[in-house]
Amino acid sequence: MPEHVVLLTGGREAPHLSRFLATHNPALRIDHAPTRADAGALCREGTLLIAFLTAEIVPRAVLDRLGRPAYNFHPGPPTCPGRYPESFAAYRGDARFGATAHEMAPRVDEGPVVGVELFDVPPDTDQLGLGDLAYQASVRLFGRLGPFLATSDAPLPHLPVSWTGRKTTSAEYEALREVTPDMPEEEFARRLRGFGANAGTPLFLRLHGRRFVLVPD
Numbered sequence: 001m002p003e004h005v006v007l008l009t010g011g012r013e014a015p016h017l018s019r020f021l022a023t024h025n026p027a028l029r030i031d032h033a034p035t036r037a038d039a040g041a042l043c044r045e046g047t048l049l050i051a052f053l054t055a056e057i058v059p060r061a062v063l064d065r066l067g068r069p070a071y072n073f074h075p076g077p078p079t080c081p082g083r084y085p086e087s088f089a090a091y092r093g094d095a096r097f098g099a100t101a102h103e104m105a106p107r108v109d110e111g112p113v114v115g116v117e118l119f120d121v122p123p124d125t126d127q128l129g130l131g132d133l134a135y136q137a138s139v140r141l142f143g144r145l146g147p148f149l150a151t152s153d154a155p156l157p158h159l160p161v162s163w164t165g166r167k168t169t170s171a172e173y174e175a176l177r178e179v180t181p182d183m184p185e186e187e188f189a190r191r192l193r194g195f196g197a198n199a200g201t202p203l204f205l206r207l208h209g210r211r212f213v214l215v216p217d
Contacts, residue, residue, distance in 0.1 A: 001025060001151055002048045008033045009052040017052060024150040048149065053138055060106040069155045070104040073142055075134040077118060081109035082167030086130040091194025097121050097130060099137040101145055109163060114156035117141040126197040179205050
C-alpha cells in the first residue's frame with residue numbers, strides 16, 4: 001500500500017482529489033505540487049506521482065527517482081496526444097472524445113495506456129464545450145482508478161491500446177487562430193468551433209499591417 005502521493009495538478013482539483021484518495025487510504029500522506037519544480041522537490045523513492053490535467057512535463061530524473069510508475073490523466077483519448085486536444089478535435093469535428101490515463105514518460109503522451117473513458121460528442125460542440133466534457137470524463141476515470149492507486153503498490157495493468165495520431169503543439173494552435181478575409185466559410189466555421197470560443201485566445205486576422213481580434217456576437 002502506498003504511503004506518499006504527490007498530486008501534480010491545479011489548486012482547484014487538488015483538495016477534491018486528495019479527499020477522494022484519503023477516503024480509500026486514510027493513512028496516505030498527500031502533497032500538492034502545482035508545478036513540476038514542486039513535484040521534483042517533493043518526490044522521493046517510493047512516491048506515487050499522479051498528474052491530473054496539467055501541461056507540466058516531469059523530467060526524466062524525477063521519474064527515475066520514484067522507482068515505480070507515475071501516472072498522468074490526459075484530457076483527450078489516445079487518438080489525440082499533445083496540446084489542446086479538445087480544440088483540435090472540435091476543429092476536425094471528431095465524433096468521439098474522452099480522457100486517457102497513462103504511465104508518465106520523459107516525452108509527453110507516450111507512456112503505456114492504463115485507462116480510457118470515451119463519450120460521443122454532441123454535434124457542433126466547440127472547444128470549451130468539449131473541454132468541459134473531457135474534464136468530466138477525466139474525473140470519472142480518476143474515480144475508477146483512484147481507489148486502486150490509493151491502496152495498492154502494484155502497477156496498473158497496461159491496456160491493449162496505443163497512442164495514435166500526431167502530437168499537436170502550442171505553435172499549431174496559435175497558427176490556426178489566424179484567419180484571412182478570403183477564407184472559405186466552411187473553414188472559418190471550423191476555426192471558430194475549434195479555436196474561437198476561448199475569449200483568452202480569440203481568432204484574429206491581419207489587415208493592412210495591423211492585427212484585429214475577432215469577437216463573436
